Amino acid sequence: MDNKALTEILAKRLNRKPEDIEKLLEAFIATVKNRCGDLDSVAIPGFGTFEAKKRLERVSINPATGKRMLIPPKVTLSFKPSALLKNKLR
Amino acid sequence: MNKKITFPELIEAVAATTETSKRTSEMFLKELFAVVSEALVKGENVKIKNFGVFKLTEVGERKSVNVNTGEEMKIPSHTKVSFSPDKSLADAINMPFSSFEAVELSDNITEDDLIKMTSPDLPDENNADISPIEEDVNGINKPKDTEVHIQTGVADVDKSEVASDSNETHGTEIEADTRMSESDAAEHDNVGMVAPCGVSEPLETAKEEVRQNNAVEPNKENNEEKSVSSQGKSVPEEDSLDEIRRQLENRYVSPYKSALFFKGYFWGAVTMLLLSAVAFYSYYLYNEENKAYEEAVDFALRNQAPQVSEEIVKVEDNKAEIMMEPDSAAHEATNNLHADDDEESEVSVRDVQKDVARYDTVSRSRYLTTMSREYYGDFRFWVYIYEENKSKIDNPNSIAPGTVVEIPPASKYGIDKNDRESIEKAKKMAVSILNEHK
Numbered sequence: 001m002d003n004k005a006l007t008e009i010l011a012k013r014l015n016r017k018p019e020d021i022e023k024l025l026e027a028f029i030a031t032v033k034n035r036c037g038d039l040d041s042v043a044i045p046g047f048g049t050f051e052a053k054k055r056l057e058r059v060s061i062n063p064a065t066g067k068r069m070l071i072p073p074k075v076t077l078s079f080k081p082s083a084l085l086k087n088k089l090r
Numbered sequence: 091m092n093k094k095i096t097f098p099e100l101i102e103a104v105a106a107t108t109e110t111s112k113r114t115s116e117m118f119l120k121e122l123f124a125v126v127s128e129a130l131v132k133g134e135n136v137k138i139k140n141f142g143v144f145k146l147t148e149v150g151e152r153k154s155v156n157v158n159t160g161e162e163m164k165i166p167s168h169t170k171v172s173f174s175p176d177k178s179l180a181d182a183i184n185m186p187f188s189s190f191e192a193v194e195l196s197d198n199i200t201e202d203d204l205i206k207m208t209s210p211d212l213p214d215e216n217n218a219d220i221s222p223i224e225e226d227v228n229g230i231n232k233p234k235d236t237e238v239h240i241q242t243g244v245a246d247v248d249k250s251e252v253a254s255d256s257n258e259t260h261g262t263e264i265e266a267d268t269r270m271s272e273s274d275a276a277e278h279d280n281v282g283m284v285a286p287c288g289v290s291e292p293l294e295t296a297k298e299e300v301r302q303n304n305a306v307e308p309n310k311e312n313n314e315e316k317s318v319s320s321q322g323k324s325v326p327e328e329d330s331l332d333e334i335r336r337q338l339e340n341r342y343v344s345p346y347k348s349a350l351f352f353k354g355y356f357w358g359a360v361t362m363l364l365l366s367a368v369a370f371y372s373y374y375l376y377n378e379e380n381k382a383y384e385e386a387v388d389f390a391l392r393n394q395a396p397q398v399s400e401e402i403v404k405v406e407d408n409k410a411e412i413m414m415e416p417d418s419a420a421h422e423a424t425n426n427l428h429a430d431d432d433e434e435s436e437v438s439v440r441d442v443q444k445d446v447a448r449y450d451t452v453s454r455s456r457y458l459t460t461m462s463r464e465y466y467g468d469f470r471f472w473v474y475i476y477e478e479n480k481s482k483i484d485n486p487n488s489i490a491p492g493t494v495v496e497i498p499p500a501s502k503y504g505i506d507k508n509d510r511e512s513i514e515k516a517k518k519m520a521v522s523i524l525n526e527h528k
Contacts, residue, residue, distance in 0.1 A: 001129045003139040013121050014114075024118045027107040028100075029141045033182045035095050035103075042095045047123040049094075050173075052183055059195065072190030077142075077183050079173030088131050089146070090168045 036077050048081040130171055142175040448497040452489045465497050467507035473519040474503040485527045 007025070011018045032042050032050055041051030057073040081089075095103075097119075105115040126144060129136050136144040151167045181188065450461050458472035466474075476486045478498040483489055506512045 001134045001136045003137055006125060006129075006136065006138065009125050010118070010121055013125070014117060021118070023108050024104065024110070024115065025122070025138070026140070027104045027115075028119065028122070029138075029179065030107060031100060031103040032141075033179055036183050037185060038093075040093045040095055042100060043097065044100070044119075044123055045097050047127060048171075057190075068195040070193045070195055072187060072192060074184050074187045074190070077173075077175040077180060079144075079171075081171050085127055085130070085171065088127060089171060 032077075039075070044082075046082060046084050048079055048085055050077060050079055052076070053078050133169075138176075140176055140178055142173055142179060145172050145174065146170070147172055448499075449494050450497055452493045452495060453491050458486060458489070458495070461495070461497060466500055466505045468513060468516075470513055470516045470520065471503075471505050471507070473516050473523055474498055474505060476523060477503070477519075486523060487527060 007018045007021045010016075010021045014021070035042055036050060036052040039052045039054070041049050043049045052075050055074050055076055058071050059068055060071050061068050101112055101116045101119060104119065105112045108115065126136050126138075130144060130146060133146060135146060138144075146169050149168055149170050152165050153162060154165050155162055175183070448465070450456070452458070458475045459469040462472040462475055463469040472486075475495055475497060476483060479495045482493055482495065500506070504512060505516075
């Protein structure tokens with residue numbers, strides 16, 4: 001399911017224009033971006049948690065060239081599905 | 091920071107940014123995740139623009155062990171959802187670290203170097219010193235190397251001074267070098283002995299003159315000695331750098347260690363001395379006390395008439411008891427002696443004269459129990475003294491100091507400190523008396 005199909009389904013269900021849905025979706029994404037940028041986590045009941053995780057710097061070796069690279073530390077967004085969603089998928 | 095944003099908070103934020111009611115945003119968010127999870131259950135991947143992709147991955151059957159029971163079990167194959175954020179979102183979240191880039195490492199950088207780079211408290215001089223050592227180890231035969239080394243080491247020194255110094259060291263170095271080339275491996279140690287003096291001494295003096303970097307100096311000296319001594323072992327291996335560094339570290343630490351060791355020794359000796367002094371002093375005091383007591387007893391005995399032998403026995407009994415428990419009894423006895431030395435002898439004199447009826451005075455440090463112990467040999471017989479003086483004493487637990495009490499003769503109440511029954515009787519009496527005066 002791609003973005004277009006998703007917005008269409010949502011528009012139909014909520015009786016709203018697809019543009020409104022786009023706006024709401026963007027607002028949601030912006031919120032997650034802001035909060036996770038502050039290393040907070042966003043929990044959605046019945047679905048899962050989006051949280052920012054810090055990864056330490058490390059040395060990795062490129063298997064193709066054998067060169068060693070120093071990978072800098074970074075913050076990544078991770079998603080942890082809730083138990084409910086996991087069970088549904090089983 | 092590390093806060094958990096709950097669903098209501100999320101609804102509020104979305105409503106605020108889109109300027110819609112909370113109700114709409116709530117409905118929207120609920121529907122959004124309902125649709126996404128429905129699609130996932132159907133087995134579809136869901137892609138949200140600018141957000142990311144929810145992917146389904148098959149996880150095969152695998153074996154596992156129950157942590158609690160240690161039982162082996164099979165985890166059946168299932169599908170798992172994973173989320174990979176869109177590039178724009180990932181970059182936005184990684185903003186604080188976006189300035190870093192992956193760096194290629196050259197082959198000769200080790201993990202130690204990385205640690206050193208990250209810990210700034212290590213002095214730079216250390217690094218600067220280590221590399222010349224490597225040169226020394228590999229090519230001490232070339233005096234040019236050492237000259238360069240010295241010049242870099244004392245960059246702050248006046249140029250003229252450096253020149254003279256380096257010339258000096260240069261000379262000794264060459265001397266050593268020539269000798270080394272002539273002699274065989276057996277003489278290596280000798281060379282090692284000569285070289286450090288030649289190199290380090292001028293260096294040190296020059297440095298003392300110019301900068302007073304105390305922390306670096308011993309380090310430097312150590313380094314130089316080490317480099318030469320390791321050479322003296324005639325093991326000029328190529329990868330001896332690490333070994334040298336390790337040795338250096340050992341070297342650097344060991345003076346501290348030995349200092350601590352000796353410090354411990356010193357303090358141990360001091361405490362031993364103190365302890366023995368205290369022990370000796372207390373022994374001396376104890377002897378003195380005993381002597382004082384004996385004198386008092388002697389004095390009392392001298393004044394006694396021969397017909398009251400019973401009294402002598404009593405006093406001696408007392409003494410024997412005190413000897414038996416020198417810790418408490420002797421202390422008490424001496425206390426009394428010190429407090430009323432004269433009274434003690436007076437009492438015994440009075441005792442002698444009146445034979446049976448004796449009197450004693452209650453004071454702050456002299457209770458019925460003290461008297462009982464003194465006259466009957468056991469503190470538990472205080473009850474009889476109380477019994478005899480009931481008219482004067484209201485409460486045995488609080489007797490006014492200065493009260494004169496009569497000490498009944500032991501025979502009147504059948505007091506015998508060696509008789510268990512007598513003591514038991516006294517105990518029972520004590521209980522009843524104390525109950526009365528609760």
